[in-house]
Amino acid sequence: PKPNGDSTAMLMKSYACQRRTPLKHHNSFLTEALEILAQNADYNDNEGRSVAFRRAASVLKALPRRVRCMQDLRWLPCLGDHSQRVIKEILEDGSSREVESTRQSEQYQAMKALTGIFGVGVRTADRWFREGLRSPDDLIRTGQQLNREQQAGVQYYDDLQKPVTKAEADVISDMVEKAVHAVLPGAEIQLMGGFRRGKEVGHDVDFLITHPEEGKEEGLMPKITNWLKEQGLLLYQKTTRNSYLEKMDGPARASSNMDRFERCFSIFKLQKSAASCKSSSAASAEDVSTGRESEGPAEHHPEASGWRAVRVDLVVSPYSQFAFATLGWTGSKLFERELRRWAGQEKHMSLSSHALYDSKQNLYLRAKTEEEIFAHLGLEFIPPSERNA
Ligand code: CTP
Ligand code: MN
Ligand code: MN
Numbered sequence: 001p002k003p004n005g006d007s008t009a010m011l012m013k014s015y016a017c018q019r020r021t022p023l024k025h026h027n028s029f030l031t032e033a034l035e036i037l038a039q040n041a042d043y044n045d046n047e048g049r050s051v052a053f054r055r056a057a058s059v060l061k062a063l064p065r066r067v068r069c070m071q072d073l074r075w076l077p078c079l080g081d082h083s084q085r086v087i088k089e090i091l092e093d094g095s096s097r098e099v100e101s102t103r104q105s106e107q108y109q110a111m112k113a114l115t116g117i118f119g120v121g122v123r124t125a126d127r128w129f130r131e132g133l134r135s136p137d138d139l140i141r142t143g144q145q146l147n148r149e150q151q152a153g154v155q156y157y158d159d160l161q162k163p164v165t166k167a168e169a170d171v172i173s174d175m176v177e178k179a180v181h182a183v184l185p186g187a188e189i190q191l192m193g194g195f196r197r198g199k200e201v202g203h204d205v206d207f208l209i210t211h212p213e214e215g216k217e218e219g220l221m222p223k224i225t226n227w228l229k230e231q232g233l234l235l236y237q238k239t240t241r242n243s244y245l246e247k248m249d250g251p252a253r254a255s256s257n258m259d260r261f262e263r264c265f266s267i268f269k270l271q272k273s274a275a276s277c278k279s280s281s282a283a284s285a286e287d288v289s290t291g292r293e294s295e296g297p298a299e300h301h302p303e304a305s306g307w308r309a310v311r312v313d314l315v316v317s318p319y320s321q322f323a324f325a326t327l328g329w330t331g332s333k334l335f336e337r338e339l340r341r342w343a344g345q346e347k348h349m350s351l352s353s354h355a356l357y358d359s360k361q362n363l364y365l366r367a368k369t370e371e372e373i374f375a376h377l378g379l380e381f382i383p384p385s386e387r388n389a
Contacts, residue, residue: 014078016058017335017347021332021335022061023197023198023388025061025062026063030067031057031060033095033096033099033246034053034086035053035057036099037098037099037102038053043111043122052078056077056078067087067091070088083141087097106134107247110133111125113135114128114133117153118150118152118156118311119146119149124150134153139154159309159310160203160267160309160311163202165200166195166199171270171355172310172312173189173191176189176207176209176224176351179190180224183223184217187210187217188210190206190209192315193206193330197332197384198384204313206313207313209224210316210322221262221263221316225237228268233266237266237269238264250322261317262315262316262317263313263315265313266312267309268312269309271306323367323368324355324367325354327339327373334389342377347377350374
């Protein structure tokens with residue numbers, strides 16, 4: 001008879017989209033270490049290595065209990081030699097030398113600080129790093145050429161570093177709803193990204209907007225941003241057509257309604273009074289239950305202005321694509337990636353935030369709900385709160 005732990009391990013599916021991954025799990029002491037190595041691989045433009053570490057971490061997130069010894073890992077998928085070495089060292093010594101030296105390295109720290117600036121990707125950060133720059137202050141000091149996005153990123157750096165709370169996200173939701181309904185009554189707005197998966201904090205707030213009458217959503221984004229600008233609620237915005245069109249590997253005829261998929265990367269001006277009322281009551285409620293020390297607003301450094309900057313992503317989708325857009329913008333990023341890999345490798349289908357194409361039948365598979373998309377893909381439905389892969 002097999003010990004209890006083994007049967008869970010043997011049943012562990014190999015694609016993250018086949019598994020339930022809760023937000024809170026039992027192995028963060030291992031997953032945080034593996035994700036540092038993944039992050040470092042990203043900084044070194046090594047995508048394959050990054051994904052390998054992220055898949056390994058994700059498997060551990062889905063385990064029902066804490067890993068105690070290497071035996072517990074028998075039968076588990078996605079654990080490569082390197083990940084196993086790191087795990088073994090942490091189990092035996094309490095930490096991994098490779099992880100700790102990575103964490104302390106000048107390159108890792110500088111890349112983290114530089115890519116942490118809104119509008120700065122790995123390529124730009126790497127160029128700056130090789131020029132000797134280490135932080136946003138270095139950029140200002142040396143008078144680096146910055147585009148409009150990066151200027152905003154540097155200007156609001158401190159605010160954008162602070163995690164956005166659920167309470168703040170709720171206030172932003174009200175603002176977005178007001179703006180959208182002012183310019184298009186009947187439009188539907190949905191909170192996406194990490195907050196839809198049940199996270200308590202995020203690096204931004206993501207929204208998906210649609211209208212049940214197809215076509216009504218066309219040209220909506222500029223109307224929304226203009227309304228917000230008039231109210232003085234927008235610090236920065238850039239509306240773009242979705243570049244997915246160019247990158248897409250599916251058939252070209254999908255393109256007809258893709259150029260209508262609008263996206264806006266923005267920075268909102270959030271009055272602190274409104275948000276901190278909600279967040280302080282939420283925080284004190286939590287303090288009671290967890291017994292943690294309060295980190296009330298008094299401990300922050302309120303600016304004289306009384307507002308903070310918050311990153312907000314807005315996406316407008318035609319109603320017919322809403323289910324695909326919802327699935328595509330809920331995340332996590334690894335869960336999305338695994339969904340697309342599953343579709344391609346196991347089903348000969350091509351999944352995007354717009355559509356699902358079946359290469360065998362040579363047709364698009366329609367869906368009104370996320371449940372229908374999972375069914376098309378031959379997957380058990382995984383609710384958003386268990387997509388924290
Ligand atoms: N997304 C995307 N294209 C981008 C950026 C994001 O399709 N250029 C999708 C991601 O796949 C993800 C969702 O939008 O599903 C949210 O992305 P993001 O806000 O970066 O991540 P979150 O999971 O919301 O994490 P956080 O709480 O840190 O914001
Ligand atoms: Mn987000
Ligand atoms: Mn986002």
